[in-house]
Amino acid sequence: MFHPLSHWLLSSIFILMPTLISINCQGIHDGMDILQPYLHHHGPFHRRHQDTQEICHSIKYGDVTHSLHRASENSSLNFQPVQSYQLTREIGSYWNSKYLFILHQVVNNPLSTLSIKEPGYLGSCLNESGTRATVRETAGQNDCVYASNAGFFNTHNNHCLGNVVSDGKFVHNSGGIQNAHFGITSDGKIFTGYLSELDFLSFGFQQLVGGVIWLVRDGEDYVDESMKVECSDTEETGTLNRFVNVVSARTAIGHDEQGRVHIVQVNGLTDKAGVDLHEFAKLLIDLGITNAINLDGGGSATSILNNTLINFPSDKCPDKMNNCERAVSTVICVHYPQCSIPDCSNHGACIKGKCLCRDPWMGDSCEVMDRHRCGLHGEWINGGCECDAGWYGINCSLSCLPGWYGKNCRSQCLCGNHGDCNIQTGDCNCHAGYTGEFCQNKCPYGFYGLGCVDICFCQDSCFCDHVTGSCNMTHIHSDYLKAGDCLVKHAIKKDNLVPDGHEQYSLCISSVACLCVIATASLILNAVFTYLLVKLRRNKASSDSNDMESFEMVPASKALQDKKKRFKRRKKRRRDQLESHPYSAFNGGMNLNLFGRGGGSGAGGSGKKKSYLSMFKRKEKSRSGNFVADDEDEDVTVTGSGEDENDLFLSRKTERTWP
Secondary structure (H helix, E strand, C coil), X not given: CCCHHHHHHHHHHHHHHHHHHXXXXXXXXXXXXXXXXXXXXXXXXXXXXXXXXXXCCCHHHCCCCEEEEECCCCCCCCCCXXXXXXXXXXXXXXXXXXXXXXXXXXXXCXXXXXXXXXXXXXCCCCCCCCCCECHHHHHHHCCCCEEEECCCECCCCCCECCCEEECCEEEECCCCCCCCEEEEECCCEXXXXXXXXXXXXXXXXXXXXXXXXXXXXCCEECHHHHHHHHCCCCCCCXXXXXXXXXCECEEEEEECCCCCEEEEEECCECCCECECHHHHHHHHXXXXXXXXXXXXXXXXXXXXXXXXXXXXXXXXXXXXXXEECCCECCEEEECCCCCCCCCHHHCEEEECCEEEECCCEECCCXXXXXXCCCHHHEEEECCEEEECCCEECCCCCEECCCCEECHHHCEECCCCCCCEECCCCCCEECCCCEECCCCCEECCCCEECHHHCEECCCCCCCCCCCCCCCCCCCCHHHHXXXXXXXXXXXXXXXXXXXXXXXXXXXXXXXXXXXXXXXXXXXXXXXXXXXHHHHHHHHXXXXXXXXXXXXXXXXXXXXXXXXXXHHHHHHHHHHHHHHHCCCCCHHHHCCCCCCCCCCCCCCHHHHHHHHHHHHHHHHHHHHHHCCEEEECCCCEEEEECCCCCHHHCEEEEECCCCXX
């Protein structure tokens, strides 16, 4: 038998051992609530899926290492992407009882609203960049309505652990290590369990994340069986057992019989509060979950709803006073459904995963236009609706707004007095009491109403209100005067009683204007003719001045000879005349030598001879300087002394003059 004191000491050691281990871990990761199934690796070292089928496996399931279940496809727009519940529950009995604070999320349409997201940015797990980010940061980058931590990470280098597929893209490989996985396949099924390489290739996962321990299988606690598959008797003996049995904050993901996905999280603090995995499995079964796996827990457990933290993280902040969110690895993101083309081809809006198309567009992505949507007021031409005049809109369903008409409603109406405008032609439809092309006139005196076709019937007057036909008018006297003046003018004009002064005035003005035009034209013509006549005379005077005689001095030897011959002939004629004169010597018997070449006898004869000779010489002298010869075609003047032939020149008029 043990001594009572020894029994007390051993009991104290077993009770305090988890606390000492936790303190040791907290020393390594200061302020972090670390909950690891393995210290130096993740999962068992057996690399083949056959080992998972053969080693420590229940005979009940044979060699089947996973479960497939049809996912819910409730795509009703009335459902929110996630239904969030907060529960408190008491477990245990008597002195072992405890209260749990539970966050329970139900995803009704996991095929289109649930995704596994990498931490921080796309490709962080694939590149093994060692990136971690808080759940709130990852949720904000991916528009998550709800987000929770998911897979484990290596606490030494921060690398992602397990197989990870995000939105159909394979981003991390587990390296053959067998751990429990949860995923959604391309054919709309939920996968839970252990995964072979062949399974990974054949299922075509859209979403996949790895955990540790298959908690619930087909509605039963599967923790112990999973521990055997995870092989707790590997080199980390006892570590997996502690991971299973220690109380802490826990996170799980699974599904129910309807195919809805459940995300359950329990607040806690390692060794002090929370649940172990057996208690957690029982809780999940009570919530109606059929299959579920355990995800990262401890200080990693975080829940964000609409960008708000709704759980109580167990990690200490740097100030060691408050608790803060931990930067984690992969994240479960619940979001609104995504459309195949997010902007719906710019012809609609993506609402909860479906494109709500604007008319006349149709199709899943609003990429097709309905060719029969132009209605009665348009025609499909060149890929769109060509609207008739008076209509507009993408399907020609909208008529022109008041005040506009025509093609594409671009012309503005001109109707006055609130007249209605025809949307096609712009013609004015006048209201009662108005008429004219643009409704600019009131009805004529004696008429009223729509179209001014109704006749006034007033006992004391021949006119009425132009709109209503009422005989009670406030300005009746002024209207009388206007009406009388109008009637008189029309009667005078019709019977031609008195000439219309207005017409006479117009005729007078027209006549004066015509006379002014004629006078102006006459003045202009006179001025033009005067100018032309003056110009003609100036041209003639200029031509006359240019045609003035021009003389040139030329030797006149030949002409002089001809002149001398003519002169001799004249001289001879004169001599003959002298000889025939009564006083001539030939007649009187006197021998006169007129030129002093011969002499006569007698004094008297000598005196007579001198006298005639002097007279002849005077005549000859007067002619000696100017010999004139008359020709038919030209005038020739010989100038010179006559004593020498070379001293005589002929001035010849080279051009004829005007008569």
